[in-house]
Amino acid sequence: MTSVQFVRRLSAAVAAVLAGTLVLTACSGGAAPDAESGGEPVSGGELTVAVRSEPPQLNPLVDQTGGAHVLSPVVDSLVWDNGDGTYAPWLATEWEVSDDATEYTFTLREDVTFHDGTPFDAEAVKTNIDYVADPANKSTGSVAKLGPSAEVVDDYTVTITLDSPESTFLTLIAAPYFGIVSPVQLTEDPDSLASSVIGTGPFVFDSWVKGQSLTYTRNDDYNWGPEGTHAGAAYLDSMKYLFLPEDQTRYNALVTGEADVVDYIAPEYAEQVAADQDHDSEEFLLPGVGYTLYLNTRQAPFDDVTVRQALLHGLDREGIVEAATFGAYPVQEYLATTTPDYKEDLENTITFDVDEAGRLLDEAGWTETDAEGFRVKDGERLATTIPYADDDQLAQRTLEQVQIDAKALGFDVELQPVPASDFSQRLYNGDYGIMASFQSEATGMQLWRLYGGDNVSDGSSIGSNASFLADPELDGILAKARSSADPTQRAEYYGQAQELLPELAPSVPLFSRARLVSWQSNVNGLSWDNAWPQPYLFDVWKS
Incomplete structure (x- = not known):
């Protein structure tokens, strides 16, 4: 036996003692989010979510790393990705795609406002596209590489034209890193996006304690969730993300009840979670x-x-x-x-x-x-x-x-x-x-x-x-x-x-990579966002 084989086999033996084997399964979101739960939803309470990484800043149009996992409560996308090659309305009610996949025309909802009171319209979408397309803003999302430009057709119709064809463009813009941001913030105070973000989402930015947590409060005026979700505002009063990069600390937050939801349970704890009768869990073999x-x-x-x-x-x-x-x-x-x-x-x-x-x-x-x-x-x-x-x-x-x-x-x-x-x-x-x-x-x-x-x-x-x-x-x-x-x-x-x-x-x-998420038994309505596979929390309520 070579030294490499010995190290490898020793490590595998330790792994067997620690975690055993996890059978991976992929869950599908279907045509719309699945918010099934036991009993009637009740309003109130704060949801604490333990996550692995803290975003370097809060501008979804620039950062597509940690920010995409914690910004979905505060920003909405034009369409919802059903995860099966089809899409459902969200901020856009319908759309047309040119035969060569370079031109996408969206008809927008007319009842949406940003958290700062600015109306959501075609000009707002154009401002977001212009921001992403500007090289000075160094957007890391693939949309920027497509050379997008936007034309306002009328108040609630916008056409986005790409320099090169992209037949999966709808998947790109369904992801939270292309969540629509207030045009006022983008044009008048873009530097503030380093530490806060103004969107149209079901929650409003409240505070960010660097190295510790990010907190949102409910947007009481919200009534435009993606097709298949509940009508009206979120059930929860507030939502807090705890940044716990250490795997054991994150797992302990589940066991002790410090967190209601723990995202990215590390593989060494997979067997314990699977056998745990006190918590629910689900995993997604990431595409x-x-x-x-x-x-x-x-x-x-x-x-x-x-x-x-x-x-x-x-x-x-x-x-x-x-x-x-x-x-x-x-x-x-x-x-x-x-x-x-x-x-x-x-x-x-x-x-x-x-x-x-x-x-x-x-x-x-x-x-x-x-x-x-x-x-x-x-x-x-x-x-x-x-x-x-x-x-x-x-x-x-x-x-x-x-x-x-x-x-x-x-x-x-x-x-x-x-x-x-x-x-x-x-x-x-x-x-x-x-x-x-x-x-x-x-x-x-x-x-x-x-x-x-x-x-x-x-x-x-x-x-x-x-x-x-x-x-x-x-x-x-x-x-x-x-x-x-x-x-x-x-x-x-x-x-x-x-x-x-x-x-x-x-x-x-x-x-x-399997994204294994676990949550306390009193947490209901958790589903998956398929565009950027992660837990979707708008329908969540605590019993």
């Missing part, structure tokens, strides 16, 4: 692209596709995931199995073959080794760096296992824990050899977001292509997929992209 190692193709050694292929095949992905997630999460290919457009009959899957990895590194010229056993070429060690957020325990466990496997290949991988705010900056300026992250969105368009040559940060807009890959063949396939209005044809093109990606090896996919 999109799971936890992945993005290889910076702009820098050596990953500018050499042979080196990228060596790492892709030389890492024991199953062993890494088993050890890091306690067997709770499944290994994935380039898309999670719950993603629309995932190719069920994928032929070009990623294989684990250490001998092949060694042959590829020899072929790339890394034939010598130094005194510490790392490969060397022209006097330079085969080495790279991986920054990660210093409060992300799962990332640390995963990357430590990656480091072990890489060393066995003769690859020196340095782990660099950094503050979460710095991690986000690294992601968008390319200051890394490998960037590890995950992106959850219910569309195969994720492949364009993460591997499209025209979705690279270029100074004029922020891109999500963390590997900086630019491959003409792949770009051509993705362009056809994004312009196709036929779901079957679109899935075929995204399937071709999934078959091609292992050859290009811009990244090493590791695992799909």
Whole structure:
């Protein structure tokens, strides 16, 4: 038995004692939110939600990381994503899409007001689109990369035109990171979005205690929830998000009753939660692209596709995931199995073959080794760096296992824990050899977001292509997929992209992530937001 195998098996044995095995299931939101509960809803009370990460700021049009998980109570979207390829009305009552998927015309509700009293209308939507499209605002959402422009047709009709076709645009704008913000705040006091946000949602911003909590109070005038939810204002008086990045502390908040709802129960506590009769829980195997190692193709050694292929095949992905997630999460290919457009009959899957990895590194010229056993070429060690957020325990466990496997290949991988705010900056300026992250969105368009040559940060807009890959063949396939209005044809093109990606090896996919949420037995009406899969809390009430 090698030292790598011993470490891996020891870790797996510890995992079995701690957590056992979690069977993953995906839940579907159906045509509208499912707010089933026991008894008649009652009003009142505060809901305390423990979450893993605190947003760097509160502007949903800029930040699509932690902010998307805590801003949904205060902002509404134009449409609701049913999670099955269909959409329901929300701030928009109906819409038309051009045949080439570049023009979207929305008819808007006429009874909506922002929390500052400003009427919601077509001009408000245009102001939001203009803000996202302005390079100075550095919007990280994919909408900015589509080059959107908005035209006011009349007071309650607006047309959004895209520079390039996007057949899944409705999914993008259904997500909370495109929640509509007050045009007065955007134009007159945009700096205030760093610490507060004015939307149209069922709750109003109250206070943010940095490092501790974010509190909202009920919007008593609210009466425009998405189709399928209850009429009128929220049942709860207020809602508080507690920022608890430490996994055990977050789990303890559930056990002690400090939190009514705990989001992202860590995998090591999955078995306890499943067996717990005192709390309810539900999990969602997140669609999109799971936890992945993005290889910076702009820098050596990953500018050499042979080196990228060596790492892709030389890492024991199953062993890494088993050890890091306690067997709770499944290994994935380039898309999670719950993603629309995932190719069920994928032929070009990623294989684990250490001998092949060694042959590829020899072929790339890394034939010598130094005194510490790392490969060397022209006097330079085969080495790279991986920054990660210093409060992300799962990332640390995963990357430590990656480091072990890489060393066995003769690859020196340095782990660099950094503050979460710095991690986000690294992601968008390319200051890394490998960037590890995950992106959850219910569309195969994720492949364009993460591997499209025209979705690279270029100074004029922020891109999500963390590997900086630019491959003409792949770009051509993705362009056809994004312009196709036929779901079957679109899935075929995204399937071709999934078959091609292992050859290009811009990244090493590791695992799909299960979002396990648990709540106290007196919490009713919790459902899921499918556009950016997360708990949806508007219908929640406490008995």
